[in-house]
Amino acid sequence: MSEDIEGAVSLSFHILPAWNCIPLWMSSPVETPASFSSAFSRSPNDLQRRLNPETDLGPPNASNLAPSESVGLLGREVTLLSAVMLNIGQMTGSGIYAVPGTIIHSVGSVGLLLIYWIISPLFALGGLSVYSEFASLFPQRSGGEVVYLEQVFPKPRFFAPIVSAPILILTSLNVSNAIIFAQYFLSALQVPVTTVNQNMVSLIVVFVTAALVVTSTRWALWAVNVLTILKMIVLVFMVGCGIAVLSGMTHIRDPYANFRHPFEGSYWNGNALATAFVKSNHAFGGWANAFNLMGEIRSNDPARTVRKASKISLYVVSALFLFINVAYVAAIPVNDMRVPDELVAILFFRRIFRSEGTAAFPLLVALNCFGSIIAVTLSQARVLREIARQGLLPYPAFFSSVKPFGTPLRALVLRTFLVTLLLVIVPAKDAFDFILDLVSYPNLVFQSALAYGIWVLRSRRSQCKFEQAPLRANTLVVSLYFATCILLLILPWMPPARGHADVSFWYATYCVAGVALLLFCGFYYWIWIIYLPRRGNYEIVQEIEESADGVRNTKLTRRYKEFAANRREEPRLIDI
Incomplete structure (x- = not known):
């Protein structure tokens, strides 16, 4: 059952006309399967992501870095x-x-x-x-x-x-x-x-x-x-x-x-x-x-x-x-x-x-x-x-x-x-x-x-x-x-x-x-995201960390291309 759902969602991504439509498609409430609540990593070449239609609105291949948190850890104290x-x-x-x-x-x-x-x-x-x-x-x-x-x-x-x-x-x-x-x-x-x-x-x-x-x-x-x-x-x-x-x-x-x-x-x-x-x-x-x-x-x-x-x-x-x-x-x-x-x-x-x-x-x-x-x-x-x-x-x-x-x-x-x-x-x-x-x-x-x-x-x-x-x-x-x-x-x-x-x-x-x-800051970006990855034959990918108390963070890490080439191709929600 979960495989059928994943396939349907994957297809829905493929028929979207352009990436710039993706940041906004989730702005309408969508029922999201619970199986998508796992941690994910994002890069230009593969993506496994948790879907949250209300708060995770950015395109997967973009700078939408901070994931939504499963609970309001700081409370709701502001009236x-x-x-x-x-x-x-x-x-x-x-x-x-x-x-x-x-x-x-x-x-x-x-x-x-x-x-x-x-x-x-x-x-x-x-x-x-x-x-x-x-x-x-x-x-x-x-x-x-x-x-x-x-x-x-x-x-x-x-x-x-x-x-x-x-x-x-x-x-x-x-x-x-x-x-x-x-x-x-x-x-x-x-x-x-x-x-x-x-x-x-x-x-x-x-x-x-x-x-x-x-x-x-x-x-x-x-x-x-x-x-x-x-x-x-x-x-x-x-x-x-x-x-x-x-x-x-x-x-x-x-x-x-x-x-x-x-x-x-x-x-x-x-x-x-x-x-x-x-x-x-x-x-x-x-x-x-x-x-x-x-x-x-x-x-x-x-x-x-x-x-x-x-x-x-x-x-x-x-x-x-x-x-x-x-x-x-x-x-x-x-x-x-x-x-x-x-x-x-x-x-x-x-x-x-x-x-x-x-x-x-x-x-x-x-x-x-x-x-x-x-x-x-x-x-x-x-x-x-x-x-x-x-x-x-x-x-x-x-x-x-x-x-x-x-x-x-x-x-x-x-x-x-x-x-x-x-x-x-x-x-x-x-x-x-x-x-x-x-x-x-x-x-x-x-x-x-x-x-x-x-x-x-x-x-x-x-x-x-x-x-x-x-x-x-x-x-x-x-x-x-x-x-x-x-x-x-x-x-x-x-x-x-x-x-x-x-x-x-x-x-x-x-x-x-x-x-x-x-x-x-622009030079730092070029060094960290473009120049060093090209020289080192790796890419910067996003990984989501979730602690036991519900804190969810993005971590930018290196993934070397030799390692990625030897990995089994995994199902993707979207092709970048």
Whole structure:
């Protein structure tokens, strides 16, 4: 009986018109024989695969590396409220307290500063529409773009995940929150913000948050919820302070002075405009946080739940951020805001409360950053685990394990080590701006690829006469999002106005570093997947490992052609 079933399924594969129809045929529910639940290995020449119609959607000859897991090992702890809190928890981190000062230093005027806090949420909504369409196609896969990229670009084999994985690991570190936490914490204690002090406090908070996330996902979510509520109270309080300033209820004599000539002193330089946009986008970067935990959403329709959570968090945070920036402009003279390395939130509190609250309010800001670090650590550990499950880290079974606490302990240890390394290497003075820029450039490359990938997936589904994604993004929105990403990749190469670079060294260092990192990953792919196999007369194949507790990982291994030629030809589900 099982042989008849296998033969029928094999025939069904052979009559498919092209490989690019295969990633989407499983998107419709299909009854799968239990006999296909065995482990498999995949290569260009033979394939035995376990069929999972809901989550294993990639073509067999492609970069669909991570297999579906037989059970939800990380649990289903994320509700709609938790997803909203996760997003808000990341968005209300260091950005609103540090970014306005760097933006106005780049563009020079309060008018442009306020415009950025209006257009950045619109850009984020464009990205949300792209992510929602992907999420509706892969509703049970955690990891966000690391999953979507491998599905969109299956050829060359393994190329998309191998090139993107190191960049996504870099973006997952999110060192900026730890740096801003250290600066505000030290300011609250009236301790000099030296390189040693900043790095020491940054490392301590990284280790403390990692320990919390490792211990229990439920406790970490509880901490995120509590701290996010506290952060919202602080933000609302800051908005209230701004209203008091504009109403003349404080000692600030002319709160409307900066609004009379809002664009005075503007720098209309392409580099300045692009880097300022990158900074403001960073403040809203947490809107996609819940997409990294898709497989843990407690819902019958995870994609719609995550989209709803992202919209709620974006609307709430966008309004608060805009009003807080209006409060900054009302309370702080524009020349004071233009001074490099000034912590704009501390200036704000000092202008309103003078000496009172000089320590208390920076401490609240530091606590806000602490909550954001927990939210980022919680979600990005899942990204690292997904990369390990794809076989792109050494010892994938080790790094994807959830023992002993039911949390991605080993992925968190790796992340903590990399954060420590980055904090030590980058000069403390330029750490915040440079890391922000460095992470943003290759990330914009991937965002462009994802926006383009929407059209690729739609084309494949149309060719195969399948229904389109349940959550379809507006084509005009996708086009504008794609064009904006491309523009932000080009403009930073233009030289800035004298004295308005956001780092003390060459202004385009982060662009070169980002491109070099991408090229290095491409070279590594060519060496590992193409050159060495040709020289060594072997090929890279995928093997699935499944542990007793249900962890399923891909392992990329060598298979020598002499050995393969002597093997008995085995039944195949598809000819590549």
